[in-house]
Amino acid sequence: MSNTPHTWPRLFIQEKLSTGELLTLPPEQSHYLTHVLRSVEGDSVRIFNGVDGEWRAMITQCPVGKKKGLILKLIEQRRQHESIPDLWLCCAPIKRAHFDFMMMKATELGANVIQPILTSRTQIRESNSERLRAIAIEAAEQSERLSIPEIKPALALPDLVEQWPAHRLAILCAEFGDAQPVAQALSGALARARPSAAILTGPEGGFTQDEMMQIKALPEVLSIRLGPRILRADTAAIAAMSCWQALCGDWQNRDFHTRPDKIANAEKE
């Protein structure tokens, strides 16, 4: 296995991380390292838990047997914990393949909370939150995120509206009515003054007029329009999140201190 940090496998675990600690990996992650990646004793792994930054760990034991977990020793912290912009995605569940995709992309795009909402046109009423969390974890591992988005239990739209935190800007993806073009809306004073935001997307078929009125009655709301073509719900969510990160979120920053590996990799070529 390569010795450059950017090629070390990157895993999310639930445990507390501190120097010298020994961790036993769960069977699935142990299987992934030994049988998929062919890792051996002495190999390095990157570990994060959503709280303590990213750590280098070393495989110290590879016990034989299906149910035995690999033992890792934590060597040192490689990245300190960083917070990400406070962006929620409140989205009506859609067909499984598209919703799974939405979870993966929302994680890459930096959502920190994903809130499924049940609306009157929502066809898909059940979502397996364990499966969604597994998708989010895998996407976080690959995207170099230091945290996993929190996937909340589904809420009916009226309940979400009732519990809405007053300081959070609601960004409604609307296809018609008084919606503003997205760049204009997100460049405006309201969007730029609110560091906490939530993007709301409807199911296939969209929100009803009544649901739109409920959302528009929230304390701070922007209705945005994503162009003249009809976007699927997952496309709308991804497009709106991209525009928000670009205009209001952490895509505005010029310097990132989080990717020394990438830079090292580029310089080597």
Add this chain to the structure above:
Amino acid sequence: MSNTPHTWPRLFIQEKLSTGELLTLPPEQSHYLTHVLRSVEGDSVRIFNGVDGEWRAMITQCPVGKKKGLILKLIEQRRQHESIPDLWLCCAPIKRAHFDFMMMKATELGANVIQPILTSRTQIRESNSERLRAIAIEAAEQSERLSIPEIKPALALPDLVEQWPAHRLAILCAEFGDAQPVAQALSGALARARPSAAILTGPEGGFTQDEMMQIKALPEVLSIRLGPRILRADTAAIAAMSCWQALCGDWQNRDFHTRPDKIANAEKE
């Protein structure tokens, strides 16, 4: 079947459209209408061919037999042809499920040309352009587009660079180096003065330094950065297209004349 235009099936066909003309649908579309949607004689259908706008047609004959096509009569033009912004997506092929997804989303987001590029880290060298075109057609039918993106045969990156049209702005999705934050780059004078643009995305693993240098040697180039997290190639393409449409493309417009059906639908509720 409902009588409101927005629920009429919407189909792309290759033939020329003019009032009173009779069309015979190919077997697949005939099967879709009769067996999936249960359409019958007298039902209305929306038809577009990428050139003549959108037309209302009526089913005038449903011949029995698997290989026989439905016969449609063209009634009237419902929308005139409109051009869309001149945006290309030049993308290295990636794993099939993700590349199919990229085709679908690029169509919804208004790409008018999709140019697969072969780079030194491109693992997937073959792409079935018939399958990709079928995906783009389906996405165009659903997104209310009046045209289908042209899917070009794959080109090696050096050949693409050699044939590059000088007036077209190249927007390179780069993860490091001198790339500018996307909103800053696309709000700048260069991006706003160039109505013809192409977004370039690499394969899994990215472009090599040498390939980046080739792209940066094009006449007009912007390197953009899409935030601190590592995005998959398909996410980067979708995010960059969304930002371009929002800041330089047709998402800037406030009024769209293309969705009377949507508005009528909303008003009915």
